[in-house]
Amino acid sequence: MAHGEYTHIEIPADDLDRARRFYSGVFGWDIGTMGGFGDYLVYRTTGEHPGGGGIGRRNVNVAATIVNYVEVDSIEAALDRVRELGGSVTGARTEVPGMGWWIAVTDSEGNPFALFEPAPR
Numbered sequence: 001m002a003h004g005e006y007t008h009i010e011i012p013a014d015d016l017d018r019a020r021r022f023y024s025g026v027f028g029w030d031i032g033t034m035g036g037f038g039d040y041l042v043y044r045t046t047g048e049h050p051g052g053g054g055i056g057r058r059n060v061n062v063a064a065t066i067v068n069y070v071e072v073d074s075i076e077a078a079l080d081r082v083r084e085l086g087g088s089v090t091g092a093r094t095e096v097p098g099m100g101w102w103i104a105v106t107d108s109e110g111n112p113f114a115l116f117e118p119a120p121r
Contacts, residue, residue, distance in 0.1 A: 006051065007116050008069035012058035016041055019055050031055070036097075067104070069116045075103055078115050082107075 013019035020031045020041060031043045034054075040062075041055040053069075056062030072078040079089060082105050090112065091104030100118040107113065 003071060003073045005071050006068055007071040007118075009051070009053035010062050010067045010069065010114075011053065011055045012062045012064055012066065013055050014058055016055060016057065023055070037061075063104075063112070065112065067112060067114050069102060069114045072115050072117055075101055075115050075117045078117075079103070079105070082115075 011019065011023075016039060023029045023043060024031050028046050029043045030046075031041050034040055034042045038061065039057050042052065043055060044050055044052045054062070058064055075093060082089065086108035088106050089103065090106055091114075093101050093103045095101050098119065100116055102114050102116045104112060104114050
């Protein structure tokens with residue numbers, strides 16, 4: 001991934017098994033578990049430009065609505081731009097062990113999304 005690209009789309013669910021059946025049945029997504037993340041499924045889309053994300057329990061380990069994660073080179077630099085351009089920070093910087101860091105923000109129109117800074121490779 002590169003700066004500014006969607007890196008992860010997180011989908012809330014009330015019933016993880018039902019959500020798994022739905023998304024794999026409708027789109028053919030490969031959906032599995034991720035060690036150490038409990039009730040959190042990860043998916044991989046299919047097609048020419050595959051992507052992925054997660055499915056978690058609504059208001060338990062994910063938000064109440066879909067959250068799009070956008071990769072940035074530096075969370076701090078991106079937060080400065082978010083604030084300058086009318087957005088706001090709505091969460092705390094949180095580590096995803098071994099993967100990087102994320103933080104919840106809103107855009108200038110009040111839409112929630114998240115920034116993701118990958119760990120150095």
